[in-house]
Every structure is written in structure tokens, then in C-alpha cells.
Amino acid sequence: MKRIHVDQIEKAIEEMCIEANYVLPVDVKNEIYEAMKTPATELEARTLEIMLKNIEMAETQQMAICQDTGMVIVYITMGQNTCIEGGYIEDAIHRGVAAGYEKGYLRKSIVKDPILRENTKNNCPAVIHYRLVPEDCFRLTLSVKGFGSENASQLKMLKPSDGVEGIVDFVTSSVIEKAPNACAPLVVGVGIGGTFEKVAALAKQALMRPLKQAHPESHIQNLEETLLQKINDSGVGPMGFGGNTTALAVHIETYPTHIAGLPVAVNICCYLNRHVTRSLL
Ligand code: SF4
Structure with missing residues (x-):
């Protein structure tokens, strides 16, 4: 049986929240560069250029790419024989999100009740999806989704x-x-x-x-x-x-x-x- 301590999960989630908000995946960046090669108009070229500049500035200056720092979605793919130790996995995820949004100076955008609309002030909770697989693994994919x-x-x-x-x-x-x-x-x-x-x-x-x-x-x-x-x-x-x-x-x-x-x-x-x-x- 493979073992994971919740502290590892919390730390990873904290770092991933910051990374996802500061650094766009290279495949997405590359597609915007591709689009730059065939603009229909000068306005299209200029718009894509500004987007790329924004992406590069966020990465080099370590700041959020967009003011909408999103709702956090966590996909967990784990082997069915994995044992989570040290506490409840979702508490660890939420501690990681709260720490990441605080340390990364990221806007907190989540309201506790969709009708009453009071901000939770820590960007929690995240939306969490689980997938159990037969092989030994514990993989996290974290997405931040602007609305x-x-x-x-x-x-x-x-x-x-x-x-x-x-x-x-x-x-x-x-x-x-x-x-x-x-x-x-x-x-x-x-x-x-x-x-x-x-x-x-x-x-x-x-x-x-x-x-x-x-x-x-x-x-x-x-x-x-x-x-x-x-x-x-x-x-x-x-x-x-x-x-x-x-x-x-x-x-x-x-x-x-x-x-x-x-x-x-x-x-x-x-x-x-x-x-x-x-x-x-
Ligand atoms: S849709 Fe939202 S997250 Fe995406 S660029 Fe526009 S404001 Fe930012």
C-alpha cells in the first residue's frame, strides 16, 4: 500500500495555486504564438501581442495573469490502494488553497452561499473530483477557472x-x-x-x-x-x-x-x- 501524508497534499496545492495563477502552460502560450503568425488585421495582431506581453510579465514578475484568479478545481487521480494519512484530504486541500491565495496575493472570489453571497475570504472551497485507478499513483491537476x-x-x-x-x-x-x-x-x-x-x-x-x-x-x-x-x-x-x-x-x-x-x-x-x-x- 502506498502512503501519502496530508501535509504533502496541502503544500502541493498551495504551490500549485500560485503557479497556475502566475504561469500559463507552455502549450497554451505556444498556440497564441501560432495565432500571431496569421492575423487577419493589425488589430488582431496587436491584441494577441498584448495578451502575450501580459502572460510574460506575469511570469517574470511573479504576479497573477488576470485579476480574476478563479475558482479552484482539483482533479485527484489516485491508486485504489493509496492510504491518506494525517487527516482528511479535503481539509488539507482547502488549507492549501487558502495559503496559496494568501501568499500569492491572489484575489479571493468565492462566496459561501450562492444566494446570500458572503465572501469566504480565503477562496475556499475548491471543487474536487476523484478518480480511483488500479495502478499506484497520486496525481493532482489543479485548474483556476475565471467566471x-x-x-x-x-x-x-x-x-x-x-x-x-x-x-x-x-x-x-x-x-x-x-x-x-x-x-x-x-x-x-x-x-x-x-x-x-x-x-x-x-x-x-x-x-x-x-x-x-x-x-x-x-x-x-x-x-x-x-x-x-x-x-x-x-x-x-x-x-x-x-x-x-x-x-x-x-x-x-x-x-x-x-x-x-x-x-x-x-x-x-x-x-x-x-x-x-x-x-x-
Ligand atoms: S475570462 Fe476571466 S479569467 Fe479569463 S481573461 Fe477574461 S477576465 Fe481573466
Whole structure:
């Protein structure tokens, strides 16, 4: 049996909160550099240039890339024989988030009750997802999700007869309508299948896949390419100012579903697709 002490988890989460807010993953940065090569207009080129400057300044000066430092989402992938020692894992995660947001001078954006809306003042709680796997591992992926783009996300229970055409219509119309308010160029996560709650989780999980990493199934890969092309053909462009690059990538994750259903969810992320992964075993 593998053992992990909660102190290791707390420390990792603290550091990951700061890193995710200061340093954009290299694959996301590279795609923005790529977009710089083919701007439609001077305004598009200038907008992308300012975005890259912002990203570089945050990294070199060790400060938040955006004022919206997001809600923390933690994905835990752990071997089923792992023993967590020293306390409750979720308490450790929340201590790590609180410490990271304090030490990193990051804005605390979470309200305790969605109706009463009193700030928790430590950016807790995080949203936590677990996945148990047969092999020995303990892997954390931490994402910080701003709500300019989270609010642009949508879910629809399509009918099986809507087919691929229905999926393409729903995803492209959702993204094109919301992109100007979601700080494009976007990374678009799409979930297809499962149930009402599963499809939303799939769409978010799709955002964690490295950009340029192709989906293993060719029909899904083709659908990702079709969606990306249609979204970019819209001409919405960076920040909605017009241009060739409205989205940097479209990623799809699927799951088996019921014969009577075709759930589809679109989780939109802005150009700051901020996430970090660490293995503790
Ligand atoms: S959508 Fe992204 S870039 Fe825009 S304000 Fe929110 S976190 Fe910042």
C-alpha cells in the first residue's frame, strides 16, 4: 500500500495555486504564438501581442495573469490502494488553497452561499473530483477557472436524431454567441454522452488535455477539427475585435450514454487556460 501524508497534499496545492495563477502552460502560450503568425488585421495582431506581453510579465514578475484568479478545481487521480494519512484530504486541500491565495496575493472570489453571497475570504472551497485507478499513483491537476468564460458555458440534452449536425450547431452557436464576452481566443471543452451531470464534468475535463494532443479516436478528432474551423470562420477573433483566431482548440471527451439521449455540454475557457499537474508518488 502506498502512503501519502496530508501535509504533502496541502503544500502541493498551495504551490500549485500560485503557479497556475502566475504561469500559463507552455502549450497554451505556444498556440497564441501560432495565432500571431496569421492575423487577419493589425488589430488582431496587436491584441494577441498584448495578451502575450501580459502572460510574460506575469511570469517574470511573479504576479497573477488576470485579476480574476478563479475558482479552484482539483482533479485527484489516485491508486485504489493509496492510504491518506494525517487527516482528511479535503481539509488539507482547502488549507492549501487558502495559503496559496494568501501568499500569492491572489484575489479571493468565492462566496459561501450562492444566494446570500458572503465572501469566504480565503477562496475556499475548491471543487474536487476523484478518480480511483488500479495502478499506484497520486496525481493532482489543479485548474483556476475565471467566471467570464465559465458563465459562457452551456449544456443541452439533444435527441439522438439530432446527430452530429445537432452537436455541431449547438456547439458552434453557443461559442460564437458568447466568445466576445469570454476573452477569446478560447479553449473549448465539449462533453458528449453520459448523463446530465456527467456530460458537464466531461466538458471541463476536456480543457485539461494538452493542446495539440489529438483525441485517440479518428471520428472525434475529425469532429474537433470541424468545430474549430467553424468557430474560427466566424471571424469573432481575439477579445471579439475580429480576426482569424476565435478559438485555439476544441477538445471533446465522450462517455457511453442511454439509447434515448445525446447530452452535450460546452465548457468555455478564455485564452488563460490555467492549470498545473503534479505527481506525489
Ligand atoms: S475570462 Fe479569463 S481573461 Fe477574461 S477576465 Fe476571466 S479569467 Fe481573466
